[in-house]
Amino acid sequence: MPTTPPPPALQPYLTSRHTALWHEADTVAAKDIAPRVLRMETAPHNVERHVSGTFAKRGWFAVTVPEEFGGMGAGHVAKTILIHRVALVSAAAGAILQATLIPVGALLNWGTDTQKKHWLPQVAKGTLLLSIATTEPAAGGHIGGIETTADRCGDEWVITGSKTHIGNAHLAGAHLVIARTAKPGVPPSGALTAFLVESHRKGLKLAGHQLKVGLHGFSAGRLDLDQVRVPDENRIGEVGRGLDVAMSSSILYGRANLAAVSLGVHEKVVETTASFLKGRPRYGGSLSDHPVVRDRLGEMESRLRAARNLAYHAVYLRDLGLSCDAELINSKHLGHSYGVRSAQEAMELHGAHGLSADYPLQRLWRDAQCTYPPAGTGEVQRIQLAHAALDEEPIQWSERLPPEPAWTATSRSPA
Structure with a gap:
């Protein structure tokens, strides 16, 4: 093939x-x-x-x-x-x-x-x-507002609370749950802890799959935990380091992952639009012959190439063990932004044809919206990028945590 x-x-x-x-x-x-x-x-x-x-x-x-x-x-x-x-x-x-x-x-x-x-x-x-269960019904993606609690009881922890928008909730055999383990008043940097909670644990209830505007078939569900007991050996990281577990995973994995999803959608949008414009007859030629149309398609191609380079450059730096937090954050931020803008341009260039339920563009347009909230909205990404602009010193997870083994240029062989 x-x-x-x-x-x-x-x-x-x-x-x-x-x-x-x-x-x-x-x-x-x-x-x-x-x-x-x-x-x-x-x-x-x-x-x-x-x-x-x-x-x-x-x-x-x-x-x-x-x-x-x-x-x-x-x-x-x-x-x-x-x-x-x-x-x-x-x-x-x-x-x-x-x-x-x-x-x-x-x-x-x-x-x-x-x-x-x-x-x-x-x-x-x-x-x-596995799934990661951080977001909550009331707090949303505000990790510092987590209300789910985990209380120590001998060699076990008793977890109570609710999590929502959990990717692969209905497929996962275990969930990485971030819960509050400190008394009120302790700042989030020392108040949260991460636990792996198997789906069979007594007191763990999984709500039914809920329809979303896009990503049909992808499970993003809700967990309710009612005094769920897990052994201390299921604790991931030290007590009080749950914020670090969640934030480092979001930056080093989540941002880049969502940039890649956006990139796939974006590429298909441009491919679909170019094919449509070339095949759409107009005034003795095709729509793609007209300068105003080419201008808009060219802008879409420009955004696609920029998003692709951002996505791969950021993860390449991570594989090499170089500092790249800002690049990973930016790849998610602009990857989504560029993709959504191109999807909207594509809809306008297609006219009513793009709205047809049996044509892929409407699915691509809907799916493009779904990479905005996870791993931090655009506002969150820009605030974190402002730290870099101001030369401030937030935690650089790509510097603190060693890179995973990778197929890097040191093992390069002729392609």
């Missing part, structure tokens, strides 16, 4: 193994995911389970997991390739892949060796998916 090769602009970031993975992802997306897109769109109240099984069988949920734990040991550029190429065919499928990779990153960076040996091989084999 023919696939599209990586563009030349990405070659500085890729090894021959990356290029092979690119073609593998394209083939899998065309063969196993594309045939399910219509089913996912026409049954939006259902959770898509086949796609996650496809990823699990190929070990893609463990793309950043070191080989010693059964993973691919491929790094963040490889992760971006997988999400990007899958999202090109289905943003919902890309969301399924990226959502489990965030708590996997938390476990890699904050888990003990014993915890990694227990949990990560299950992820690598595809027998266990």
Whole structure:
């Protein structure tokens, strides 16, 4: 099955193994995911389970997991390739892949060796998916406003509260729950702790799948925890370091993952629009012949190329172990912003044709909206970027936490 090769602009970031993975992802997306897109769109109240099984069988949920734990040991550029190429065919499928990779990153960076040996091989084999449960019904994404509590009771913790908008909630066998473990008045930097809570725990209730405006088939549900008991061995990181677990995972994994989903949608928007304009007859030629139309399409292409370079440059820096927090944040911020603007331009260039339910553009337009809230809204990203502009000293997680094993240029072979 023919696939599209990586563009030349990405070659500085890729090894021959990356290029092979690119073609593998394209083939899998065309063969196993594309045939399910219509089913996912026409049954939006259902959770898509086949796609996650496809990823699990190929070990893609463990793309950043070191080989010693059964993973691919491929790094963040490889992760971006997988999400990007899958999202090109289905943003919902890309969301399924990226959502489990965030708590996997938390476990890699904050888990003990014993915890990694227990949990990560299950992820690598595809027998266990993870979710991260931070957002709450009242506090939203404001981590400092978390109301879920975890009280120490001997060698156990008793967790009570609610979490919402949890990616892969209905697929995960364990959830990384961020809960308050300090008394009122303690600042968030020392008040929160992370726990892995298995889905079978007594007192854990999973609400039904709720329809969203986009990403049909992707599960983003709610958990209610009523005095759920977990052993202290399920605690990830030190007591009081839950904010660090959540923030580092969001910056090092979440931002880049969402940039890759946006990139896949964006690329498909431009591809779909260019094809439409070339094939739409007008005044003895096609719509693509007219300068005003070419101007708008050219602007879309400009944004796409910028978003693609931002996404891959940021994760390339992470694989090399260089400081890149701002680049990861910016890739998510502008990747979404550029993608949404191009999707709106595409809608306008298509006219009424773009609104047809049986035409892919309306799905792409809806899916593009869904990468804004997770891992921080645009306002959150800009505030964090302002720290860099002011030369302030917030925590730089890419400096504090060592990079995962990766297919970097040090192991480059001719492509």
